[in-house]
Amino acid sequence: MSQESLDTLRHSAAHIMARAVIRLFEGVELAFGPTVENGFYYDFSLEHKLSEDDFPKIEAEIQKILQENEPFERLEIPREEAIAMLTDMGQKLKVEHLREGLASEETVSFYRQGEFLDLCRGPHINRPREIGAIKLMSVAGAYWKGDANNQQLQRLYGTAFFKKKELDSYLFQLEEAKKRDHRVLGKKHELFTIEQKVGQGLVLWLPKGTIVRQQLEKFISAELTRRGYQIVNTPVIGNIELYKTSGHYPYYAESQFPPIKMPDGDEFLLRPMNCPHHVMVYMNKPRSYRDLPLRLAEFGCVHRFEQSGELNGMTRVRGFTQDDAHIFCTPEQVKDEFRACIDMTLLVLKTLGFEDFQVRLSFRDWDSDKYVGNPENWKKAQAALENVCKEMDLPSLEIVEGEAAFYGPKADFIVRDCLGRKWQLGTVQLDYNLPSPERFNLEYIGPDNKPHTPVMIHRAPLGSFERFCGILIEHFAAAFPLWLAPEQIRVLTVSEKVEDYAKSLEQRLRDAGLRTSCDLRPEKIGAKIRDGRNDLVPYLAVVGVKEAESRTVALRSRKDGELGELPLEEVIRRLTEEVTTKAL
RNA sequence: GCUGCCGUAGCUCAGUCGGUAGAGCACGUCCUUGGUAAGGACGAGGUCGUGGGUUCGAUUCCCACCAGCAGCUCCA
Numbered sequence: 001m002s003q004e005s006l007d008t009l010r011h012s013a014a015h016i017m018a019r020a021v022i023r024l025f026e027g028v029e030l031a032f033g034p035t036v037e038n039g040f041y042y043d044f045s046l047e048h049k050l051s052e053d054d055f056p057k058i059e060a061e062i063q064k065i066l067q068e069n070e071p072f073e074r075l076e077i078p079r080e081e082a083i084a085m086l087t088d089m090g091q092k093l094k095v096e097h098l099r100e101g102l103a104s105e106e107t108v109s110f111y112r113q114g115e116f117l118d119l120c121r122g123p124h125i126n127r128p129r130e131i132g133a134i135k136l137m138s139v140a141g142a143y144w145k146g147d148a149n150n151q152q153l154q155r156l157y158g159t160a161f162f163k164k165k166e167l168d169s170y171l172f173q174l175e176e177a178k179k180r181d182h183r184v185l186g187k188k189h190e191l192f193t194i195e196q197k198v199g200q201g202l203v204l205w206l207p208k209g210t211i212v213r214q215q216l217e218k219f220i221s222a223e224l225t226r227r228g229y230q231i232v233n234t235p236v237i238g239n240i241e242l243y244k245t246s247g248h249y250p251y252y253a254e255s256q257f258p259p260i261k262m263p264d265g266d267e268f269l270l271r272p273m274n275c276p277h278h279v280m281v282y283m284n285k286p287r288s289y290r291d292l293p294l295r296l297a298e299f300g301c302v303h304r305f306e307q308s309g310e311l312n313g314m315t316r317v318r319g320f321t322q323d324d325a326h327i328f329c330t331p332e333q334v335k336d337e338f339r340a341c342i343d344m345t346l347l348v349l350k351t352l353g354f355e356d357f358q359v360r361l362s363f364r365d366w367d368s369d370k371y372v373g374n375p376e377n378w379k380k381a382q383a384a385l386e387n388v389c390k391e392m393d394l395p396s397l398e399i400v401e402g403e404a405a406f407y408g409p410k411a412d413f414i415v416r417d418c419l420g421r422k423w424q425l426g427t428v429q430l431d432y433n434l435p436s437p438e439r440f441n442l443e444y445i446g447p448d449n450k451p452h453t454p455v456m457i458h459r460a461p462l463g464s465f466e467r468f469c470g471i472l473i474e475h476f477a478a479a480f481p482l483w484l485a486p487e488q489i490r491v492l493t494v495s496e497k498v499e500d501y502a503k504s505l506e507q508r509l510r511d512a513g514l515r516t517s518c519d520l521r522p523e524k525i526g527a528k529i530r531d532g533r534n535d536l537v538p539y540l541a542v543v544g545v546k547e548a549e550s551r552t553v554a555l556r557s558r559k560d561g562e563l564g565e566l567p568l569e570e571v572i573r574r575l576t577e578e579v580t581t582k583a584l
Numbered sequence: 585g586c587u588g589c590c591g592u593a594g595c596u597c598a599g600u601c602g603g604u605a606g607a608g609c610a611c612g613u614c615c616u617u618g619g620u621a622a623g624g625a626c627g628a629g630g631u632c633g634u635g636g637g638u639u640c641g642a643u644u645c646c647c648a649c650c651a652g653c654a655g656c657u658c659c660a
Contacts, residue, residue: 041655051588140655141587148657152586155655183652187595196633196651252660273660307585307658308651316659405660424659458660495617522617530621544619556620 006162007035012072012124013134013160014040019116020061021046021156030118031093031144031153037420038170039159043142045093050154055136058156062134070114072124076107086119093144094119133167134160180418182473183313189478189536191469191486192314201311201318203466208486211515212472213465215484217299219351219582220323220462223344229297229325234277236301240267246276246434247372251406257305274300275458278326279440282454287444292454293329293337299465300324314470315423321465327457328435328442331380334455338428339388345413345426345461352472353481353584357415357425358396361389362403371406372439377432382409385430405458407433413463418474425463425471431456479536479558483579489571490537491518491553492528494544501548505541505568512572514579533558539575 014033017040022028025048033042044050077085079098086094098119102108111120113128125131137157144150161167178184186192191209198204205213224231240259243249249256252272259267271277278296287294303319310316329337349357363382364371371378389397389411404410410429414422435442435456443451462468472480482488489509493502502518509516519528525542532540541553547565555563555571566574 049588138654139588142656143586146657148586152656154587157655194652200651246660248660255659275660302660304659309585309656310658311652407660419654429660492620494619497617522615524616524618524623525620526618527622528620533621540620542620546619554620562620 008123009125009131009162010035010040010160011122012128013131013158014042015072015111015113015116015118015120015124016062016065016128016131016134017058017136017156017158018042018044018118019065019113020058022116024057024061027090029091029093032097033120036157039137039157041142041155041157043144043153043155045144045151045153050139050156052139054139059134059136066128066131066134068114069127069129071127073112074122074124075110075112077110078107079105082108082110082119089117091119130162131160132163134158135167135171174419177418177420180474180477181313182315182417182470185473185478186314186470189486191473191478194313199318200308201306201316203314203317203319209469211486212480212484213469216462216465216468217323220299220348223347224297224325227295227340227344229295232278232281232296232298234274234281234298234300235271236303237268237270238277240269242276242280243269243271245440246279247407247439248273248276251370255305255307257303270303271300272302272304274298274302274322274324275326275434275456276440278324279434279442279456282326282328282442283440287328287454289330289444289446289452292444293327293333295325295327297323297325314466314473315417317466320467322460323462323465324458324460327459328444328454329457330444330446330452331455334384334430334457335388337457338384338430339392341428341457341459341461342388342392342394342411345428345459348426348461349413351582352475354415354475357413358398359389359394360403360412360414360424361385361397361399362405362410362412363399363401364404364409365402368402371404373407373433373436377436378409381430381432385409385411405429405431407431410458415471415475417471423467423471425468426461427459427463429458431458480538481582481584482538482575483582485536485538486515487517487535487537488515488579489539489541489575490516490532490535491541491543492525492532493518493520494525494542496520496522497545498543498548502543505543505553508568509572512576514572514575529556539571541571 014035018030018033021044025046027047029045031043031045033040079102083095083098086098098108108119109122110117111122111124135158137159140155140157141152142155143152159167159170161170186209189208190206191212192206193204194202195204240249256272257270259269261267281296282294299321301319301321306316306318327337364378408429408431410427412424413426414424416422432455434440435454442454444454446452491502491505493499499520502520506516506518519532521528529540536558538558540556542556543553547553550565552565552567553571555566557563
């Protein structure tokens with residue numbers, strides 16, 4: 001079945017659900033009932049507070065409608081007549097939609113099914129009974145027309161399939177996906193924790209999670225060196241004047257931790273971004289065009305007071321560390337620098353085996369006044385960005401207006417979590433505004449011996465270590481490749497007789513730079529293998545009397561199973577090679 | 585922040601129609617000295633998220649708060 005016919009089916013299912021709700025409850029006003037990725041929803045306004053307890057009742061009514069099997073019938077009605085009709089029916093939301101959203105239409109389409117009549121573009125299936133399986137999934141609040149200032153509606157989510165078997169398989173996949181959730185695996189494998197007593201959205205990296213993070217830091221650091229960056233280190237707070245100059249403060253007052261007020265009247269802000277500090281590093285001394293591009297990098301810790309309802313495991317937190325850098329360059333250098341940033345982001349994603357990502361170019365909304373800087377610079381920046389992205393042939397490139405940072409357009413790299421939700425990881429942002437005379441008034445002396453304004457590029461290939469690791473946990477289902485694995489090889493003893501031999505192996509592995517431990521428990525080897533596999537250790541080295549005598553280990557890999565007896569030197573050589581190549 | 589749901593041992597969860605709680609795993613001790621996914625016995629672990637209220641008595645009922653989950657809104 002094509003996605004198109006599945007969408008038609010689900011769209012009809014949404015209408016059947018709405019019809020059931022109207023039959024069961026008083027004073028139901030309908031809003032919109034579109035299809036979404038794995039199903040559909042319908043927004044309602046009604047007195048009764050819907051909850052999951054109502055689902056059986058609604059689903060029973062839906063089944064009745066399916067049995068009745070009345071056909072969908074399309075009607076074309078002049079808009080004015082439709083307004084009168086819907087006003088009579090008390091469907092105020094639909095009337096508003098006709099008056100505003102569909103104001104330019106001559107006629108609009110309705111669908112009738114028995115006594116149920118609804119404004120709808122269609123198309124629909126012919127007969128309800130074509131729906132093989134329909135299930136209500138959840139109830140949630142949603143704002144009318146997606147605006148938090150409007151009234152809140154009740155949204156019922158559901159899904160539908162042609163066959164019951166397809167629904168079962170979808171529900172099974174959902175259950176499986178939940179097992180991959182980084183919050184579940186992070187707890188199970190002791191990677192990170194978030195404690196109420198520390199605070200919402202504040203991540204405590206546990207020893208095993210810290211190893212994964214450190215490996216990423218090493219990887220990024222090596223790239224920074226290779227690509228001519230200079231590492232700096234700056235404090236996590238700054239005088240509020242700094243953010244007033246940068247323009248950040250008035251714009252984002254609500255999503256910051258409140259300022260720290262000093263007795264002398266000074267105010268300090270827990271920094272929500274690193275840019276102003278790096279700008280100050282740039283301003284530390286006069287700069288010449290010969291110094292550019294100046295690339296300043298820092299694993300910078302920032303804090304943002306995100307709304308409580310937005311917090312989510314490691315992927316949306318209140319304190320996080322960006323693999324940040326700011327590049328100060330001449331206008332002529334922008335294209336090359338921007339390209340290099342995209343290139344580094346692609347390298348990161350490729351190294352970690354992310355193939356399914358999309359790139360979103362976020363431009364400004366020309367009607368909005370929330371952006372700073374002159375339109376000329378914006379046009380220049382957006383054109384430069386778009387050109388480079390097109391030249392580099394990035395996957396599923398999408399341009400969205402209105403998503404830009406307030407100081408400039410950006411290219412974001414977006415991946416999905418195990419439940420299909422999109423998250424922005426890497427980002428490259430062009431900025432003609434912070435360096436401008438209206439802001440920090442950055443300068444460099446050109447070959448003409450006159451001051452010029454540099455261009456700034458903000459970029460973070462990972463985005464933040466927190467979010468990236470959260471997504472990474474789900475990407476690998478916590479079975480990290482050897483170079484990232486918290487424990488790379490575990491020595492398992494068959495009996496106590498070989499304890500000394502096992503300990504000597506552990507030390508030699510450590511000397512070779514491998515992360516290892518020794519399972520000396522008085523358990524049977526089967527149990528130790530089982531635990532080692534459950535802990536997702538990439539290599540298990542079994543040693544018994546036989547191996548102790550021949551000075552070998554019986555190696556077992558997570559991927560390939562038993563590999564036979566090998567001398568330790570051979571094991572070290574293999575693992576070191578695998579770590580160096582960052583094999584997936 | 586909003587709507588709905590939810591919170592019992594380190595973890596996953598059961599239970600109490602109101603009389604202060606239980607399982608499996610993990611943990612500890614002992615027995616077993618074993619060869620590629622769970623050997624056995626015993627033991628320790630909980631102010632049932634927090635604060636109020638109703639009650640002779642609340643983990644259980646009610647209210648508020650806090651935290652978590654799904655969605656919405658937001659995301660420098």
